[in-house]
Amino acid sequence: MSPSITHSSPVLADPRDGVAILEGNRTVAEQYGIPLAVLLEMTHRCPLQCGYCSNPVEMERASNELTTDEWKKVLTELAEIGVLQVHFSGGEPTVRKDLVELVQHASDVGLYSNLITSAVLLSKEKLEALADAGLSHIQISFQASDPVLANRIGGFRNGHARKLEAAGWAREVGLPLTVNAVMHRQNMHQLPEIIDMAVAMDADRIEVANVQYYGWALKNRASLMPSIEQIDEMTKVVEEAEARLKGILAIDFVIPDYYATRPKKCMGGWGRQFFNITPAGKILPCHAAETITDLNFESVRSNHSIAWIWQNSDAFNKYRGTGWMPEPCRSCAFKEQDYGGCRCQAFALTGSAGNTDPACSFSPLHDKIFKIAETEAAEGTNRYIYRNFAGGTLEPEENAHDA
Amino acid sequence: MNTAAAPAARRRMNVSEASVPTLARGAKLRFDESRQRWVLLVPERVMAPDDIAVEILQMCDGARAVAVIIDLLVEKYAAPREEIAADVIAMLQDLAESGFLVEAKS
Numbered sequence: 001m002s003p004s005i006t007h008s009s010p011v012l013a014d015p016r017d018g019v020a021i022l023e024g025n026r027t028v029a030e031q032y033g034i035p036l037a038v039l040l041e042m043t044h045r046c047p048l049q050c051g052y053c054s055n056p057v058e059m060e061r062a063s064n065e066l067t068t069d070e071w072k073k074v075l076t077e078l079a080e081i082g083v084l085q086v087h088f089s090g091g092e093p094t095v096r097k098d099l100v101e102l103v104q105h106a107s108d109v110g111l112y113s114n115l116i117t118s119a120v121l122l123s124k125e126k127l128e129a130l131a132d133a134g135l136s137h138i139q140i141s142f143q144a145s146d147p148v149l150a151n152r153i154g155g156f157r158n159g160h161a162r163k164l165e166a167a168g169w170a171r172e173v174g175l176p177l178t179v180n181a182v183m184h185r186q187n188m189h190q191l192p193e194i195i196d197m198a199v200a201m202d203a204d205r206i207e208v209a210n211v212q213y214y215g216w217a218l219k220n221r222a223s224l225m226p227s228i229e230q231i232d233e234m235t236k237v238v239e240e241a242e243a244r245l246k247g248i249l250a251i252d253f254v255i256p257d258y259y260a261t262r263p264k265k266c267m268g269g270w271g272r273q274f275f276n277i278t279p280a281g282k283i284l285p286c287h288a289a290e291t292i293t294d295l296n297f298e299s300v301r302s303n304h305s306i307a308w309i310w311q312n313s314d315a316f317n318k319y320r321g322t323g324w325m326p327e328p329c330r331s332c333a334f335k336e337q338d339y340g341g342c343r344c345q346a347f348a349l350t351g352s353a354g355n356t357d358p359a360c361s362f363s364p365l366h367d368k369i370f371k372i373a374e375t376e377a378a379e380g381t382n383r384y385i386y387r388n389f390a391g392g393t394l395e396p397e398e399n400a401h402d403a
Numbered sequence: 404m405n406t407a408a409a410p411a412a413r414r415r416m417n418v419s420e421a422s423v424p425t426l427a428r429g430a431k432l433r434f435d436e437s438r439q440r441w442v443l444l445v446p447e448r449v450m451a452p453d454d455i456a457v458e459i460l461q462m463c464d465g466a467r468a469v470a471v472i473i474d475l476l477v478e479k480y481a482a483p484r485e486e487i488a489a490d491v492i493a494m495l496q497d498l499a500e501s502g503f504l505v506e507a508k509s
Contacts, residue, residue, distance in 0.1 A: 033438075034437070036449045037447070037449065081437070082435070082436075082437030082438065084433075084435060084442060084444060084449055085444060085447070085449065087447070110433075112431060112444040114446060114447055136428070136429050136431065136444070136446070137429045137446035137447065139446075139447070174428050175428070175429075176427065176428060176429030176446050176502065178446055178447070204429070204446065204502040205446065205502070246500065247499075247500035250501060250502065
């Protein structure tokens with residue numbers, strides 16, 4: 001027996017896996033395999049108001065959300081074309097009254113389902129119903145370890161206590177649990193306690209994810225941006241915890257990229273291995289892609305199949321592969337490693353999604369972005385603009401001093 | 404802080420020949436028709452076990468002990484028992500530490 005048989009390797013990270021690439025000479029005549037997992041944004045409604053949310057500032061109203069039957073049709077179609085997992089997300093997916101029914105439908109058509117939730121609306125009965133419907137895993141967000149700070153960040157009274165209670169119930173009904181901790185300047189100092197909290201609640205996994213600056217988070221960047229010293233400290237905390245908690249708590253670490261030199265391989269490359277479906281049924285290459293306002297995204301409500309939209313729609317093909325790249329990407333040795341970084345970030349910071357992501361040190365804008373980050377980390381306001389359908393509400397000044 | 408040790412003890416499964424392993428609730432071994440291969444579905448990830456790993460995972464049914472699994476593999480593959488045992492235990496220990504494999508309740 002060779003050593004290689006004793007390991008199962010993750011395939012999600014390998015863009016070539018199950019993927020036939022027919023890359024022409026600077027054309028978009030490429031064929032991509034159907035992603036293994038798809039993110040379903042059931043709704044943009046959410047009782048929390050976190051300023052770091054990556055949802056678009058223009059949120060979808062409830063009246064425009066896909067109906068139960070439309071979501072069921074989507075789930076059936078996803079399973080048929082070879083998707084293996086779905087993430088029920090939002091907004092807050094549990095505001096949908098049909099969630100249990102949709103999880104059951106996902107199970108019926110053979111999909112593995114994850115629930116990505118704030119958990120503040122969950123009861124034990126609801127969790128039992130979800131588990132009975134075949135839910136395979138739950139991910140609960142936490143905003144801090146200290147309830148006062150956590151509730152301030154989420155803009156929701158008593159939310160932290162409800163989350164702890166729901167996490168306990170999730171474990172009681174036997175659901176594997178991931179803690180999602182979005183990290184930023186105002187909560188990074190609590191990371192060691194957040195990790196301890198995850199262990200104490202018997203979580204299997206924690207995602208320590210630095211804020212990615214799209215949508216609401218971009219609007220709130222000045223109140224979220226950490227200092228470079230904080231990032232270094234955070235990396236140490238994560239490394240120490242990984243060693244200490246091996247076999248107890250798995251840690252996934254999403255690093256911030258404003259201080260990086262190489263950009264992230266965002267989404268594994270545009271249109272290569274991921275898509276998501278918005279509350280109104282649009283199919284996007286990334287959950288933040290609607291922030292790119294000059295792209296048109298096709299919908300499951302159109303006459304096209306999901307597979308056709310993935311393969312053929314303009315929005316997916318526009319930034320696929322490397323043929324679209326300008327300099328400095330075009331002649332860069334790393335172009336097939338990072339695919340030019342993040343299109344949404346390029347759009348947000350340069351005005352064109354077709355530019356090199358300024359997180360890359362080869363971008364002409366890199367130094368400027370680095371300076372913005374440093375300045376905002378040192379001088380930015382602590383006041384959040386809370387996410388809501390009214391276009392955002394500035395936090396009262398007296399509350400922002402709690403940090 | 405030392406809140407850590409107690410609850411997570413369940414995942415400190417020490418795989419030995421006497422263990423009776425089974426897949427954890429969040430781990431599902433499934434044949435992927437569209438890609439024509441076996442996959443192990445776990446929280447927010449898809450793993451690609453190779454043929455022998457699949458064979459071993461199929462035998463982790465909550466009834467067979469690891470020793471029995473090893474014996475079956477020894478019969479099938481012409482390799483020394485110690486070698487096969489070490490490989491199987493290492494693989495299962497890995498999966499147990501990731502939380503994908505648990506001791507079957509007797």
